[in-house]
Amino acid sequence: MIWPKSHTLPHRVQVHAALFVLVLLGCLLGIWTRPIGLLASIWPANALMLGFMLRVPQSASVSGWLTGAAAFLTADLLTGSGLLQTSILSSANLISIWAAYLILSRASDNVLGLRHPISMLYLLLASAIGGAAAGLVGMLANPYLFGGSMLRGFTFWWITEVVNYVAILPIFLTAPVQRAESTGHKWQFRKQDILPTLAVLLSCLAMLLIGGPGAVAFPVLALLWCALVYPVFPTAILTLLCSLLALLTLSDSGFHHNVTGIDDAALFSIRLGAAVVAIAPVMLSIVTNHRNELMAQLRYVSMHDALTGAGNRAAFCQEAERILQQKQHPHAVLMIDLDHFKQVNDKYGHAGGDRVLCEVARRIQSCLRPDDQLGRIGGEEFAVVLYACHPDDAKDIAERIRFAIAAQPVTLSDNKLITVTTSIGVSFVENGASKSLESLLAEADGALYQSKESGRNCVRWWSLANVSTQG
Secondary structure: OOOOOOOOHHHHHHHHHHHHHHHHHHHHHHHHOOOOOOOOOOOOHHHHHHHHHHHOHHHOOHHHHHHHHHHHHHHHHHOOOOHHHHHHHHHHHHHHHHHHHHHHOOOOHHHHOOOOOOHHHHHHHHHHHHHHHHHHHHHHHHHHHOOOOHHHHHHHHHHHHHHHHHHHHHHHHHOOOOOOOOOOOOOOOOHHHHHHHHHHHHHHHHHHHHOOHHHHHOOHHHHHHHHHHOOHHHHHHHHHHHHHHHHHHHOOOOOOOOOOOOOHHHHHHHHHHHHHHHHHHHHHHHHHHHHHHHHHHHHHHHHEOOOOOOEOHHHHHHHHHHHHOOOOOOEEEEEEEEOOHHHHHHHHHHHHHHHHHHHHHHHHHHHOOOOOEEEEOOOOEEEEEEOOOOHHHHHHHHHHHHHHHHHOOEEOOOOOEEOOOEEEEEEEEOOOOOOOHHHHHHHHHHHHHHHHHOOOOEEEEOOOOOOEEEO
16 A cells, blocks of 8 residues: 555545545646547546555545545636536546446455456456446537547547556556565666667657657567566556657647547557557566566575575575685584474474474574575574684674573463573684585584583584583
């Protein structure tokens, strides 16, 4: 949500005021592109109001709908429209928004947030229904208001609404909000990522210079490139800009005086072409980003222990080898083993044992620095690589881990408390020295054995096996 749910009067006033201003500005922009005696070439107000209500559900109340209606009436009356015409046009707008809202408000969060491959098809369905609702009003109103046929009224109003919805709604539905997002694929901008945007700008320039109904398709390839590189939100912005430019440049409006004489068939074709331009790149971006999310989840699963979230053995060894190759720093390796863990499983069952392992992994991780690596390499055995860590610091971290595990009992699901301790072995490699991970793990394991022999719940060094810190 853009704003947290709240029912206080000041908050409701702010939400309704924002809705009124947004719809009013959308109406004024549409009226600005309206040829004399005809409907607007671009009418963003309906999509803006629908998107606002979907992102801020508390605005979709009776007072919210009345606020939107007031904005429609105000815009038309301020620009000189008659009361009857204003009432008919505003009714068509509100009916269209209501019909599309009935469909989209029932969608799941993943579909509504355009994170599912079928999201754009769902949005297209809602847009078509909302456009058809406006078209039914237009079919009755067009002969009276504009002297045209009923068929032209339905077709023109329907196509116009579909184009506006599919071009504008993706921006509203995917706009980032200031909240903690779920972990997964995160897009990071690179210098080369500017190239798809430059391609869009060049294709739009060609559309302006060459012109003609076919020019609406010029940006499609560049937009598809954007869809393969960018998240949905920036792709939707670029797609909207291209669609608006195509409509303003190629439609039969007074906005551009160099384009005239386009018949109804060409005008409908241009608007449908603009709808395709709006749909295809956003749909491809949704599918691409969904695939990236799945790939990120698969990578995470392949590199992490399913129970504790620590790195699994293969991932830990890979990252540890990378760290050890940086010989300009000293490094330490810790082997950590829970004391008498079999007794925990025997007494509390495997569910209790799993709870202990998860909590132990969390406590170990809380003692580490950002560049340190934690892995679960056996049943109750963990390993840690301490990056760029001097012996005294490694000793402090190992003691901190030992104390963190033993200091507080672990709470099981049935609220039983169990106190666990751990034995830790440490090996060390000086800066400039060369040791394999295998040898460091073997040394740390030997120190761990010394820790077990010394009574457990203590830290032992491989290189200083006769020195210990007793818990």
